[in-house]
Amino acid sequence: MQDARHLTASAPSSDPDYDQLIDAPTWAFITETARFYPADAVGLTMAQQRAVYDRMCRAFHAGYPEGVTARDGSASGVPLRVYETPGMVGTVVYMHGGGFVVGGLESHDDVCAEICAATGMRVVSVDYRLAPEHRHPAAFNDCLAAVQALHGDHGPLVLAGDSAGAALAASVSHALRGGDVRLLGQVLIYPGLGGDRNAGSYLTHANAPMLTRDDVLFYARIRYDGPEPQDDPTAAVLRDQNFAGLPPTVIFSAECDPLCDDGSDYATRIQNAGGQAMWVREPGLVHGYLRARHSVPRAAASFSRITTAIRDLRDGVPVTP
Template structure:
């Protein structure tokens, strides 16, 4: 794959800065070291809070959460962070959540779910599910699921589990890994992509499940479900230069086949983790605007696709 052609200079600068903190061989480090350098890397990209956004830490049925508010929100976003189910937390996506709150006017509740390998599946699912139930009881009204990477996986898992119990106005999944077939498509075409490789994906899967491929459990791999009906309106943004890209397309196709609403957009020339580049890379900035527009539209009950 000719990434020198696909990826522009701004994105390469973002990749190099990321690798200065979190090198490509990071999966060979101890889990503690991976988390330490990931946290340091996220802090290097931290952009602060927009004026008027406040945040407070609480717990939801025992799960740590951070609540972002600005003004008088009339809806809530449950944000589930990425990090391969191994790294990340309330601080890793702190400014992203604050900016979503500011730009959409919605309350954002960030979920600090338990990580593996200390906490095997389904711990990482159970925590967002408990938070979703808490949000439904605490802030009645419009609720959306939004998450990136592993967080996108967990959003979809919650949406599948919630049918018949909780109602979501929509879900917005950002370069999600949904348990697709690792032997074909983007998994092979972008097996050596910058920022996330196929070996990385397999490493995280082995830590989460003890095996390189996810089990046939929709709460772990939503694409393994046999029923894609009655899901909330779904918008998916994938990065072109990412082994996970086809998961978003395949998830869209299965929802559409089941009669639901789904839209997938593959961002040309972008790489996994591009949310951190939303203010320095033109392509990432344009994608973030699309993400914000999708969240705002779904919160208002609008399907613009």
């Protein structure tokens, strides 16, 4: 969910001391990511931006772990990619990041394959429609329809996603509570959930490497056909009024990310409503760190915690703060 205009290898002096917060391997990852974006990226068409993003993701592609296979399909008309491994138990429905405007089955292909291998679960990646061609609630509708269709054959399910995909997973969880679709839990990775953009981490990390507050505002402007909704949990779950009845939730936020506090706020609201939720702040990590899981030890450790959380939700292990 990053905008090439703000990828940088050094932090302004008024920002937190990122040279201290962020270690050398993470800086190398930031610099390598920035290499794929041309200086005039702000002027690229949406198709060109998607091509750049896909090339960047492909450069970090780590292949499939041994024993994992993938096949493409669909559910309720929504394209999917299904990852399977021998002896698998349970299903993860994964929603990719990309600011609601970039990404797809290829951008998170190896991430999903590795989740499959690490958890021993089937993983289904959802290729939801993207803005601005398809404004909200198109992406939400696709994810909801896919989860409802998959539940019949593969449920109960664990929902997971990163960034924009994490926001969609949470919105689907809110929409399905109290119904026939049983969710074992949700794992949200550096999610943007609609928090106050004039407070907390949105200001502290407004100019963070990989994602800035301006990027967040940019994506919000092009996601909607008109003003951004202020009370619609299908768009942003922190704008809901009810946090009861949600499935067990584990949230992973990057410390150096304007979205960081959204994860904390969401976990607190679920806990206050009597639900199970845990928030993990990953020190020194930046938005998009899943792609760094093979080059940055901190990201590798976080990925291990993420896959353990998914597996624990499948097995009914209680979520505790």
